[in-house]
Amino acid sequence: xxxxxxxxxxxxxxxxxxxxxxxxxxxxxxxxxxxxxxxxxxxxxxxxxxxxxxxxxxxxxxxxxxxxxxxxxxxxxxxxxxxxxxxxxxxxxxxxxxxxxxxxxxxxxxxxxxxxxxxxxxxxxxxxxxxxxxxxxxxxxxxxxxxxxxxxxxxxxxxxxxxxxxxxxxxxxxxxxxxxxxxxxxxxxxxxxxxxxxxxxxxxxxxxxxxxxxxxxxxxxxxxxxxxxxxxxxxxxxxxxxxxxxxxxxxxxxxxxxxxxxxxxxxxxxxxxxxxxxxxxxxxxxxxxxxxxxxxxxxxxxxxxxxxxxxxxxxxxxxxxxxxxxxxxxxxxxxxxxxxxxxxxxxxxxxxxxxxxxxxxxxxxxxxxxxxxxxxxxxxxxxxxxxxxxxxxxxx
Amino acid sequence: xxxxxxxxxxxxxxxxxxxxxxxxxxxxxxxxxxxxxxxxxxxxxxxxxxxxxxxxxxxxxxxxxxxxxxxxxxxxxxxxxxxxxxxxxxxxxxxxxxxxxxxxxxxxxxxxxxxxxxxxxxxxxxxxxxxxxxxxx
Numbered sequence: 001x002x003x004x005x006x007x008x009x010x011x012x013x014x015x016x017x018x019x020x021x022x023x024x025x026x027x028x029x030x031x032x033x034x035x036x037x038x039x040x041x042x043x044x045x046x047x048x049x050x051x052x053x054x055x056x057x058x059x060x061x062x063x064x065x066x067x068x069x070x071x072x073x074x075x076x077x078x079x080x081x082x083x084x085x086x087x088x089x090x091x092x093x094x095x096x097x098x099x100x101x102x103x104x105x106x107x108x109x110x111x112x113x114x115x116x117x118x119x120x121x122x123x124x125x126x127x128x129x130x131x132x133x134x135x136x137x138x139x140x141x142x143x144x145x146x147x148x149x150x151x152x153x154x155x156x157x158x159x160x161x162x163x164x165x166x167x168x169x170x171x172x173x174x175x176x177x178x179x180x181x182x183x184x185x186x187x188x189x190x191x192x193x194x195x196x197x198x199x200x201x202x203x204x205x206x207x208x209x210x211x212x213x214x215x216x217x218x219x220x221x222x223x224x225x226x227x228x229x230x231x232x233x234x235x236x237x238x239x240x241x242x243x244x245x246x247x248x249x250x251x252x253x254x255x256x257x258x259x260x261x262x263x264x265x266x267x268x269x270x271x272x273x274x275x276x277x278x279x280x281x282x283x284x285x286x287x288x289x290x291x292x293x294x295x296x297x298x299x300x301x302x303x304x305x306x307x308x309x310x311x312x313x314x315x316x317x318x319x320x321x322x323x324x325x326x327x328x329x330x331x332x333x334x335x336x337x338x339x340x341x342x343x344x345x346x347x348x349x350x351x352x353x354x355x356x357x358x359x360x361x362x363x364x365x366x367x368x369x370x371x372x373x374x375x376x377x378x379x380x381x382x383x384x385x386x387x388x389x390x391x392x393x394x395x396x
Numbered sequence: 397x398x399x400x401x402x403x404x405x406x407x408x409x410x411x412x413x414x415x416x417x418x419x420x421x422x423x424x425x426x427x428x429x430x431x432x433x434x435x436x437x438x439x440x441x442x443x444x445x446x447x448x449x450x451x452x453x454x455x456x457x458x459x460x461x462x463x464x465x466x467x468x469x470x471x472x473x474x475x476x477x478x479x480x481x482x483x484x485x486x487x488x489x490x491x492x493x494x495x496x497x498x499x500x501x502x503x504x505x506x507x508x509x510x511x512x513x514x515x516x517x518x519x520x521x522x523x524x525x526x527x528x529x530x531x532x533x
Contacts, residue, residue, distance in 0.1 A: 001451040010444050036501060040494035047489045063459035064401060064474075071453045087441065091482060095437050096490040102433075103426040113427040145467035148476070 004073040007086035014090035021097035028101065041096055048088035056080035112192060119167050119188050119196065120160040123375065128162075128258045129155035130382055131281070134389055135262030141393075146214045146265055153207040154258045158230065161200035162254060166234040166241075168193045173303040211265065219264035226257035244311035247293070252285025273336045280331040284346070287324035288374070290317050291353055295371055297364040314364035318356045325349045338391045345381045352377060400461040405477045412484040421491035422484070430487070437483040438476065445475060 026034060060066065060079040067081065075082040132154040136147050167174065167188040174187055188196060208227060212220050232238040233250050240250040256278060260270070268274060293300075293309035294317050300310050309317040329346025332339050353370050416422045423430040448454040449470045456462075456470045465473040 001447070001453070003448065003453045006444070006448055006451060006453060033498075033501075036497050037494065040490055040497055043493040043497070044486060044490040047493070048486060051485070062401070062461055063457040064462055064472075065457050066455050068452050068455055071451075087444070087482065088486070090444075091437065091441070091486045092490070094440075095433055095483060095486050098433050098436065099422075099429065099487060099490070103429040105425045109426050109428065110424075116428070143465050143467070143473065145471070148467060148473075 002073075003067060003071045003081070003083045007083040010090050011086045011093070014094040018093040018097040021094075021101040025097065025101040032100070037100060041092065044092040044096060045089060048092050049085055052085055052088045053077055053080060056084050112189075115188060115192060116160075116164075116196065116199070119164055120156065121163050124163075125155045125159050126382070127255060127378065128158055131255060131259035132262040134386070135259040135268075136266045138389060138392060139263055139266035139268040146211070149207065149210055149214075150258075150262060150265065153204075153211060154261075157200075157203040157207050158226075158258070161204050162230045162233070164188070164196040164200045165231060168196055169234045169236060169239075173299070173305055211261070215265045219261060222257060222261045222264050225253065226261055229253040229257060242306045244306060244308045248286040248289040248308050251289035252282050255285045256282045273339070276331055276335045277339060277342075280328040280335070280342075283324045283328040283331065284349075287321040287328065287349070290324070291321035291367065291374070292371055294318055294321075294356070294359065294364050295368040297361055309364070314359045314361045314367075315357075318353065318359050318367070322350060322353055322357065325353075338388050338395075341391075342385065342388055345384050348377050348380065349374070397460050398463050401459070402463055402474050402477060405474060405481050408481045409477070409484055412481070412488045415488050415492070416484075419492065419495065421495065422487045425491070433487060434480065434483050437486075438479050441479040441482065442476060445471065445479075 022037075025037075026032060057078040057080050072081045073083060129151050133147065133151045136150060137143075140147065171188065171190065171193070204227070208223055212223055229240075229250050232240045233247075233254070234241050241247045259281065260278065263270065263274065270278070290308050293307045294314050296307065297309050297314055300307055308320075312320070325346050329343040329350075332343040332346070334340075335342070352373050353367075356367050356370060359367060413423070417424050445454065446468075449468075454470055456466065456472050458464075463473055467473055467476070
């Protein structure tokens, strides 16, 4: 296909969709000033064409890109071929039409949006994107589209699905828990529940397909496990979060599976040393979940919700978490250099939670103090882990 | 020098967002739909790029101001950033001109008298007072 044909197809598609969306907008909002809208579109086309005439010339002169010989129509404005103007033209015809067809504005819309963003726990976004990005980069050793798409996926859509599904199906019990509603979770208004599930599905599926297209069956399995764990944790009937021990296993999968996906997409084989590190990470994740569940024992029991902590009690759960963290640290001692250094990362967690060795069900709520420190500790650990990965990076 | 193009694009995106914020045009008017338009626009432009690359039309240059990082054959790291900038620029220009047109027409109507029908829309350039203006204009 030559560039003139490509440009023509792009502009034609934009015109068709743009006209359709504009008609939808005019039907949806009878009071809209139609002439004024079309005038604004015309102004946008003119401004963008003028900007393109200037900056496309500069960009081509700077040697940023060029065109295969014999693929152009032949007319050009300076360096800029006529076909290049198809991009801003298509954009100006399609995007504003899409905007007026759907935008509503208003404080309530902005508040809803803020609530949806908050429900995905922005403070935790990096906890899933980082394992993927670090694992992928350490194996692939270059930035490519898979890294970019994967990091974006595990940064936002993945967390939106994980916490969104959770907030929808936990609404009733969360409403009874004063801890939810801030940094540790947002209460999603019931009228946002259906949109949340739809957005989660519509945003996650394309990313999963795109990432799957970059790998083989092993990575498909990892993506499937990852997505299943996200849904199964809180979706009705499955409700893994209410099945003692399976709750901690699933929660840890939420953070380890992005790393596994990253390793497999980058083409690594999961052999001894890598498995050792993943196992340590997995134990760390289980400990984190188990310890976090202690603070909710009272509200959970009140609401009739089961968890690892309600099943074996505050003290046993705290001790299990401490043992899991210690085991994770010990496992790292057997990893190849600089792995043993990572054993140090377990120490702050042990120090943070050791005071709760004798915690009981009555004062289980006090572990919230350690939980808050835990969230801060993760950033520090991420920093240490990054330093170790830089050592590993420079080793090869 | 290698990061110059990327930095300029990011600065451009930053400027668009500042304008957006100052006049409540796009993300600051309806963030959900703004995100949708940006995501769909970026995906479509990228698809267009990939089609051009597959057809052998677009070739990446070895420019001194580019980072040299390629996401895929002939697709530099800067391209998706440029596309996001193009989408934001398009939407800020559109919502901005819609706002300006609304204001100038309203000013003209005000000159003709208070009973003029254009006043019914209640549009203004002052931030925060033009809740529905960008789309209505």
